Amino acid sequence: MLEIGSVMTLEPLDQPGDMYRCKLVSMDEATISIDYPVSETTGKTGFLVNGTLLSCLVVGSDQNPYRFETAVMGRRKENIPVILLKLPQKNDILKIQRRQYVRIDTDVNVAVHSPDGVFPAFVSVTSDLSAGGAAIIIPEDIEIEERQPLTVWLSLPLQDGTISYVKMDSESIRVYEESGVKKATIQFLNMNDLSLQNIIRFCFDQQILTRKKEAAAE
Structure with a gap:
């Protein structure tokens, strides 16, 4: 489902509208490692403190988008400095089916x-x-x-x-x-x-x- 190298969009639950872009670097039995996220508003590296609750949007290996909630668990040094996020349980990951896509009236x-x-x-x-x-x-x-x-x-x-x-x-x-x-x-x-x-x-x-x-x- 989740795949190394996938682009992820993070949104702090206490700051809705603040979006950060990152990549999934590695996974283990309890955590997801991501590179330091970049704010889509400022283009600068964002600082996420331990315990920050996040909503995550990611496209899985099956090309379907998924949404789940997670939390910042800490930091460590791998090949690059990474932030550790809590690995969600499978039943906590919401698959967004194509028929469930939000359709809006808009003149883009x-x-x-x-x-x-x-x-x-x-x-x-x-x-x-x-x-x-x-x-x-x-x-x-x-x-x-x-x-x-x-x-x-x-x-x-x-x-x-x-x-x-x-x-x-x-x-x-x-x-x-x-x-x-x-x-x-x-x-x-x-x-x-x-x-x-x-x-x-x-x-x-x-x-x-x-x-x-x-x-x-x-």
Whole structure:
């Protein structure tokens, strides 16, 4: 399930929204060793004190994303200095199935190319997005067929004001019209760990923001 070298995203439970990126260096019967995490906001090495509770997102060896909670257990010197995290029990690791991906209504900027040169590249926006795929608005002068290979770039605005650019191989699943607007649903293919984590995080963050706005309006 967990694999040496996997990229992990850590979020302290007492500081939601603070994200750190690290790699899984080694494992034993009780702990996970990670390299020193880097803050996605500042780009600097983060300092996690012993006992810090963390939520972890990682893509497993089966290419499925997993989420679990852990805690900082200490430090030691391996080939490099590492931080020790508590190894979760198998039943404490939540597998995020593709059908469970959070789908949100959002107008993220997207650039779409045809690797076969079937249609000219165009820039548009999504109407919804999940880690498994998206619905995108298609310009009237562009013709896309179902089951057509695509190369897609997403521009994801993060809460810290930065933008994460994600490139993915994709495939058109369905082309349809809704309220006079031509759209295509697309499926993401062969996603790397980092791209998958970035989209899942963006969708979860947007869902949280929506809930906060709804609560404030009540």
